[in-house]
Amino acid sequence: MTATDNKATVAKDDLVTLTIDGIETSVPKGTLIIRAAEDIGVDIPRFCDHPALKPAGACRQCLVEVAAPDREGNLRSFPAPQTACTMVVSPGMEVKTATHSEVAKRAQEGVMELLLINHPLDCPVCDKGGECPLQNQAMSHGQAESAFVDVKRVFEKPLELSTEILLDRERCILCQRCTRFSSEIAGDAFIDLQERGAQQQIGTFDTDVLDFDGYAPAGHAMEDEAGRAFSSYYSGNTVQICPVGALTSAAYRFRSRPFDLVSSPGIAEHDSSGAAIRTDHRRGTILRRLAANDPVVNEEWITDKDRFAFTWQHLDDRLERPLVRGDDGELHEASWPDALAAAAAGLTKAIRPKTKGAKVKGAAVLPGGRITMEDAYAYQKFARVVLGTNDVDVRTRPSSDEELDFLAAQVAGTGVGVTFADLEAAPAVLLAGFEPEDEGGVVFLRMRKAGDRQQVFTLAPFASRGVEKLDARLLPCAPAAEASALEDLPRDVLAALKTPGALVIVGERLATAPGALSAAIQVAESTGARLAWIPRRAGERGAADVGALPSVLPGGMQVSSAETRAALAAVWGVETLPTERGRSAERILTAAATGQLGALVVGGLTISDLPAGAKKAFAKPFVVSLEVRRSDVHEYADVVFPVAPPAEKSGTFVNWEGRLRSFPTALATGAVSDHRVLDMIASTMEVALGTATIEDVMDEFARIPLDDTHRVEAPEVSAAQPPRGVVLASWHQLIDNGSLQAGEPYLAGTARVAVARMSPATATRLGVSGTVTVKGSTRASITLPLAITEDMVDDVVWLPTNSPGSSPAATLGVTAGDVVTVKGGRRS
């Protein structure tokens, strides 16, 4: 928050008046001189200072001359210049910066000269050159010639902190922004200062000193003298805040000069936070992504996934032209008119078969969870208007009817609810089916920022390192047993949740625990805590809002209500809308697999994300796929349309808060959005879908009368008996085998190595150690190193959902809550 933001809300008594370079200004008590100067546009050079980090006073670049009234009120100068980044303003203070004080000027020049003596001055080959605070300030505040003729300190370069983050120590000016970020913001204090004097350097810790079993990075990372790899989901932020070129990313190193790049604002597509990003591209290729500063959402931080996972759209398997399956059974490139005709014919056949007496099987739509709100709108309208069905479900993941009712009652069309600011201010937060670090991205950082002010409780089988960093209290709970746990919360937890501002946060995984979402609503209602649903994928909230669900119409209106259907039909200019509640994604897959569906319209999804039997669902029906790259769906697809990745289109993600996060086109490539393709298919089928442009979609959506009176009741599903045996627990790691992370080996190396987790007692009972082999309902098995995890619920084994060597759904045919068998591991 800047001083200006504060001012409006600060009472006059709490303002302090001072002068900076002769300009009088009033700022809130406790403001640092450097912030007060920024506020009135006075420039003070600085390196270690960062508004989001605690003051360090290390670089000494911001020295200014300060005088302040003494007890008698006489203005007295401080004997030496003071650092503006550490000194708090006081009434009547007079500050003079380098433009108004010879002392300050001499001091700043002196520090600049000293900063440069050991700096290699390799700007012409440095990635930071052209956007480097050190370079810029050396030009503006430094001397043209160096008096240093002696020997510079050198280090071996670069030190690989991880596969992604590289450190050139000789460029480092030891401002400690990276170490302070790591410890204060991310909580991954893997790097710190080592050695002293001019040999002081950023280094990593000894693996034996910090025992993070099972959280080591998957990739190679060089060790320094003390020997440990840098492992953090947020490490890329250190590169961005490094005021010199000391920290670079392997992905961008030596790839481009900043002045050759074109920057476009964007919204990250990797999670439901809607983090603001800046996309830097050159000649049609994205070179890097940076965090943009959005104080209400991501502040100035993003996850490494948001930062580095963008190469997927430039890979060789990118689709450029439509594909149509020929008589030879192979997919061939086709013209758009031919492909549209083929798609229209196939879909028409499924919904209006020409053959007399043929059964109308109908078609269903699976948009996938990564779409924009506009695309989701087009998919659901396509289903309802063109295909005449409510069989549309964005939830291509484990889900339930209870969840559908939950979304209809609590989420769809409810607007901005709990916000990031609420999350930061909450005195107590109960997490259920949600891992903030793995599944929430910057949600984790906001909770961490709350620090000691916030009590965190987590309903989980064990305390992950992420929740440990939040000092969360574990409420041990086996998977699928969340409902009973929520019904039976300890008294002090309930008391904490009664504090005003407390939150209950549920993740998408809670759908797999019968009764859990119903119980979560009950907890919120009985304590007065507010409830928030944080899905993993970027498109799910927006899709719920625009009705890409089998029982929900745009704006959260109910399919079951004739009144709302009629209102919507009027806006859409159609006579009727399908009346029956549609099939959920899981039912659509089952129906398709058993030949009950004639066609599927499929957005961005991968079969390997779906349960083991899902392949069959695509084999029988006519499949139209809208995709960016070739995917495993295309083995079965009859018509494939290339669509634009988020960087090549404009649109809106609705983040978990319910906030619209619109973004413009970063790269204008001519690739088209899903909503446009659907509009073209519809018009080929002689239906005017009206979703050709974003404006069309938004105008129409705005005309839909929202009627909250027909909202469904919150679900009241009772808890199920927990299964007997060893139960699988699982969630996605932030960095894993996700299809949007393809083609980025440096990022993949920072993923956590896949392990299986079990409590010591369970491991002992099963007589396993070292590695374990887990089997489910298929013949295949997963063998992983076993990480014995203290305080874990017994008779539970945890596996990552989609990591290298571990995809329980696709491999074992099981999801969280299912019973598995665990044996001593044999490496195959």
Next chain:
Amino acid sequence: MTLTPMLTRQWAEEQSWTLDTYTSGGGYRALTKALKKEPGDLVKIVKESGLRGRGGAGFPSGVKWGFLPEDDGGPRYLVVNADESEPGTCKDIPLMMASPHVLVEGVAISAYAIGARHAFIYVRGEVVHVYRRLLNAVKEAYAAGHLGRDIHGSGWDLELTVHAGAGAYICGEETALLDSLEGRRGQPRLKPPFPAVAGLYSRPTIVNNVETIASVPAIVDNGADWFSSMGTEKSAGVGIYSLSGHVAQPGQYEAPLGITLRELLEHAGGMREGSQLKFWTPGGSSTPMFTAEHLDTPLDFEAVGAAGSMLGTRALQIFDESTCVVRAVTRWTEFYKHESCGKCTPCREGTFWMTQILQRLEAGTGTTEDIDRLVEVCESIGGRSFCALGDGATSPIVSSIDLFRDEYEEHVRLGTCPYERDASVLFDLPEQEGAQV
């Protein structure tokens, strides 16, 4: 002025370090006296005695104790700074070696006075023998009931922990010491908050030098007036002067503040045979150097300050005319370069640069511009660094160029050092019976 042994009184006794020796000389009597007084009265006595911090800065100790906030029921700590590392300073280590109990008693009284129930002595890591001796003394004191539960039947408890540092000059800076004591990297903290408000484990903490705390028992035993009757008006009491270098009898001389080097040299048998005083430091290497001109400057806080230096730790390093000042200053600067913690730019980079310039000058390959450059770099460090270490590093350079610029220039002119290389470090072997050379 005569010598006034207070802390050094028992140093020459047989087994001076044992509890028996200490109690036979009246040790722990002051503790009994103190425990019968109100803590506030003890703070008052120390205030009235005029005792000033003996660690170098000379801040009035009673006033410092008075900075502690009101008791909020939470813990507060006394930390003794025994990280004596300044070149030339050699008072705390011999004191802890010869008479550790005077420190332990001082800790007990001072902790009682400020309401601390846990005190720490942070000892320089390299002096393992001192660490052992302190540990033994503390063990003895616990066994004898001078520490621990219900001390002297007063109902008052005190735990005393002796902690060995890992060998870093910067940990003598009080906030770096606190970070180190907490198990962190020893680097100075941002102030405010000052340790009196948020020190060790963010609790109110008093950090005092060994000699300061060790002076407390005698003050309590003999009264504030007795103590302030010695020394000068503003620099009351006695202090240990450590004389080293080219003197006949180097060692620790305890005398009232305000004694002169001329008087001290008389006690120490004068300069080494046949040699003349060239330059000396009044308070360790980080205080600007003096010459023979200052032989009669009273060695108290005010007079030394007025003469352009600092009393510091009363570490008198004495150099005769066989010493190359450039060489001496280079060695000191190498020390500061080695000990700079690295936190702030001026000290980290400045000491790195100045070392190289000085080494060149000493070797005779420097230029006259280098001499000016040194002064300029010192200007970029002094008053610009995070803590006082940076300022200290500039003192010997600036003062030596002030006083001996011609000697620097002679190095440049001759292209070599004009001094016989080892003359200053060669000493005649004292004659000993049966000694074989």
